Amino acid sequence: MTELVGYAVRDGIAYLEIDNPPVNALSRDVRLALLDLLDTAEEDDTVDVIVLLGAGASFPSGADLRELEKPFEPPSPAELCERVALSDKPVVAALHGNVLGAGFELALAAHYRVALAGTRVGMPEIKLGLMPSAGGTQLLPRFVGAGTALDMLLSGQAFPVDRMPGRAFVDAVGDGALMDAADRYCAKLVADGAGPRRSADRRDGLSDAAAFQGAIADRLAQVDALPDVAPREIVKAVEAAALLPFEAGIAFEEAAFQTCQSHPQAAALSHILHAERRAAAVPLPQGQALPELTRVGVLGGGPLAAQCVVACLQSGLGVNWGIRDPERLREGVEQVTAALQQGVAGAADPGTMLGRLRSGSSEDMVGGADLLIHAARGQGDVPAPHDLVRIVAMASRVDGIGLRFAAPVQTGRLAEIVQGPDCTAPQLAAALALVRKLGKQPVLVRSTGDSVAGRLIAAAHRAADALVDAGASPFAVDRALKEWGWPRPLFQSRDVVGLSELAPAPRAEGARNWSQVLVAAGRAGRAGTPPQGFYDWSGGIARADPALDHLIDEMRPRRDWAAGDIARLVIGAMANEGARMVASGMVRSAADVDVVSVHALDIRRLRGGVMKAVSQDGIFATATAMRRLDHPDRGFWEPAAIWADLAKNGQTFDDLVAPRRAA
Incomplete structure (x- = not known):
């Protein structure tokens, strides 16, 4: 001793x-x-x-x-x-x-x-x-x-x-x-x-x-x-x-x-801390080292590209920014300059960071880069050495390697490393090296482009729409989730993004996409004319609009829902989607889903993430509530098979890991 x-x-x-x-x-x-x-x-x-x-x-x-x-x-x-x-x-x-x-x-x-x-x-x-x-x-x-x-x-x-x-x-x-x-x-x-x-x-x-x-x-x-x-x-x-x-x-x-x-918050916070540490240990093939990165190429214009440029410059990297349209490039450099001048606490002098920025046409910016970040469409045909790693950062198909950043890139803590079906060891190592250089929390995701955050938020919106189908007021749904501890009200968030963004999302037969319904009624969101969506944005702030209740109540019977039941069903639906991702091998464990839900969706750390929250609330109780919901989208609400196995064996989602892949 x-x-x-x-x-x-x-x-x-x-x-x-x-x-x-x-x-x-x-x-x-x-x-x-x-x-x-x-x-x-x-x-x-x-x-x-x-x-x-x-x-x-x-x-x-x-x-x-x-x-x-x-x-x-x-x-x-x-x-x-x-x-x-x-x-x-x-x-x-x-x-x-x-x-x-x-x-x-x-x-x-x-x-x-x-x-x-x-x-x-x-x-x-x-x-x-x-x-x-x-x-x-x-x-x-x-x-x-x-x-x-x-x-x-x-x-x-x-x-x-x-x-x-x-x-x-x-x-x-x-x-x-x-x-x-x-x-x-x-x-x-x-x-x-x-x-x-x-x-x-x-x-x-x-x-x-x-x-x-x-x-x-x-x-x-x-x-x-x-x-x-x-x-x-x-x-x-x-x-x-x-x-x-x-x-x-x-x-x-x-x-x-x-x-x-003895309080559940301590267990949840301990869980998310350990989950972050495990997620950060991204496995690399034996003998594969992380490359040294000094300069990266960012290809494409637009907000995502500008955020990637700012994040890389703030981390000490040099950046080659390539945009084919000279006017868009000029506007982009002005935006980056303004963002750096606004500053981040502890960041280097803006002039020093801008001194590491080169810009020009996409084709001219490939040379000297240790890797390329595709931050906008239309850059896939830019010629580059065959061994230069190209990382897909925008929402697109990923065959090799991709990154999905929590927005905005310069301050968001999360980076999902999307390992496509053809990903090579050097590609994975390059992506991990970039994530660490940027100071992000990595989570390894195996997919052809889907992100964990994207699937979770889509499930949340689908569940919220189902509750409106079942009689809940959108305002009641938002209030219930805020009271539960999720500071991102779903319907208010839709208004901010614009309802046309969510209107195409599919729903089962007999279920409604309520964003689509409101767009058809002339309510496009905060930026619409008039500024109305689920909320009335006149004056620049969100106000519950009685006219919306009248519109919705004509299409389905109204029902008062307890706030706890609303939160249990929405969070349960997200955990169900998380369980499907674990079962398919998209993520290594349920804890990875928790890390994404905390860092990308702003689920409060004291909840430990959506999977931990359901584990603490009770897997059996949540599964029972989901099954009892009388809604036509039965496939969505049916708990994944693993729920019953965990409940039967006295386990929780803490014990849920992906099946081993064949070598």
């Missing part, structure tokens, strides 16, 4: 070095080893100071993620931190790398902290629907007050120790070797005769009671409007830091942590 923590004594200093790669997570075995070695150091009369540090790239960067889904086995991180805080000998945390979560709490529990320049500290638990559980909510405000502590806890961000607020948590910032910085600081402590200095005794951040309570009141007003559980528990726990003795505050934090941990 103790090999996870090295132990050495030199010149009166006991070094406890945590070595649990890759991030030195404070797993149970590490905690046990630390407790054992703390006892050893305290009992050694030759030891004056105890130093905690991490091997490799970082001080511990949190707890073991696998432990966060159930109560900690003793000793918990909180018990470890308490033991460190109560040490009879001074304990120094020597920090480097990313000191996060339980690792940061361990550092705060130590009596002193020395850090290398560039070290970052933070508590990202909120991103998993959780909160600190080892004293973080009680110690942070003692150092920096409620306002700054809540900024850190509610954002989940990491902050450098070179400047505030990170600087407030360390006693010294040094350069060079970590061990040398620790030696110098410990020598000073011994020379000064310094003993233990417990962080729980600090009062700096608690001294201004009015400011403390004002910050609490401000944050409570903000988080009370959110459906998220963790932010409310965090604010209440920070408030307890000023109202309760430290030990009682720790007990309050523990109870609040358990509230978060």
Whole structure:
């Protein structure tokens, strides 16, 4: 067990070095080893100071993620931190790398902290629907007050120790070797005769009671409007830091942590985090390396091409932009220039980025490019070397390799890598290299052009139309989905895009495409004349239009639907489409569908994606609701066969993976 923590004594200093790669997570075995070695150091009369540090790239960067889904086995991180805080000998945390979560709490529990320049500290638990559980909510405000502590806890961000607020948590910032910085600081402590200095005794951040309570009141007003559980528990726990003795505050934090941990949101957020990591591990054939990309060619004009150009320039790539029409090229370069000048936080200087842009005719822009992005139709005949990878980015057939970006490309986080039937290993590697260079979340999709996002949103609209057929008001459908946590109202979104875009979508016999119905009635959407679609857009904002209800009610009987039933059926229909995609091998797992639904369709992370949402709602209950819907589109609403298998075996969509393909 103790090999996870090295132990050495030199010149009166006991070094406890945590070595649990890759991030030195404070797993149970590490905690046990630390407790054992703390006892050893305290009992050694030759030891004056105890130093905690991490091997490799970082001080511990949190707890073991696998432990966060159930109560900690003793000793918990909180018990470890308490033991460190109560040490009879001074304990120094020597920090480097990313000191996060339980690792940061361990550092705060130590009596002193020395850090290398560039070290970052933070508590990202909120991103998993959780909160600190080892004293973080009680110690942070003692150092920096409620306002700054809540900024850190509610954002989940990491902050450098070179400047505030990170600087407030360390006693010294040094350069060079970590061990040398620790030696110098410990020598000073011994020379000064310094003993233990417990962080729980600090009062700096608690001294201004009015400011403390004002910050609490401000944050409570903000988080009370959110459906998220963790932010409310965090604010209440920070408030307890000023109202309760430290030990009682720790007990309050523990109870609040358990509230978060047992809530479905934590499971959903943990699920989507792991799903993103698995999706990012796109498998390449053995021996196939990612190519180095310095310059790409973007062929074609229009909004998609311009967004691709901006995204590539912002990522540091050079771009050859080819458009056959000189006037369209001039307009496109002006649009890109304006977009870069508007800027993105942290982006390079617009002039520097524009300096990497070349433009001209499509044929002239092929030379010097490491790959080509087809961003508009009519570019397939542009001559290029046969081994130059051509990636199809627009909605079109894909035989080799394609990319489907979440819009807009420069800010959207998702890129579906569409692996066509004739895709080669170099093509797949080039697409993955581009996605990583752009900083996107990849999801591997096997199809001839269909995207997962496209099929999911089509299923959502088909389900919404079916509910209107069954008597629901379009406004009730939109309200129900927003209340459920999907901030993209389907019928309002149709109006924004233009109803003519969705009017051709097929429906089963006896079912209606309500966009088609409204277009025939002279309601084309927000940009129509008059500006009416499902909503009345007079004045530029969407208003529920009673005239629409009258129009629709003449074509089907009205029925009041419960919001929960509407959401269950629409999300269930999307999950059903996801199950079909998994069964066909289009995606590797249901988790991939969740990643797409979160990043491309804006399903809230706390739902974990559409597949996870149905798993938590209940596969059997959702399948039953779908079967009971009296609607002519029976094939669409019939749950895929896998639903029954999962329910029978007590499984969920978390367990659903695609069938193995023959080699």
